[in-house]
Amino acid sequence: MGIWAWVQPVDRIWKVVSDYEKGKICVFNEKDSLIYEQKGLAREAVLLIEKNFLEVVATNLSETKSNIRQDTKKSIPEYNPMFA
Secondary structure, X not given: OEEEEEXXXXXXXXXXXXXXXXXXXXEEOOOOOEEEEEOOOOHHXXXXXXXXXXXXXXXXXXXXXXXXXXXXXXXXXXOOHHHO
């Protein structure tokens, strides 16, 4: 689960809560009112939104990036010129 601070151009800070285990993203305004909620997302979709959108426009306030990405890395086989 990630908690993000998304600064708006009009000096407001929205809180984004992303949970890739439940497939859910919630956006709260500065008064802590829910303004957007998306449920039923695939784990990969939530991680994609975190990586390509939230890491660009928001600041992660909860987990470190290495903890989130640890279990999603795919192993890349080592290059062996014998089999090239």
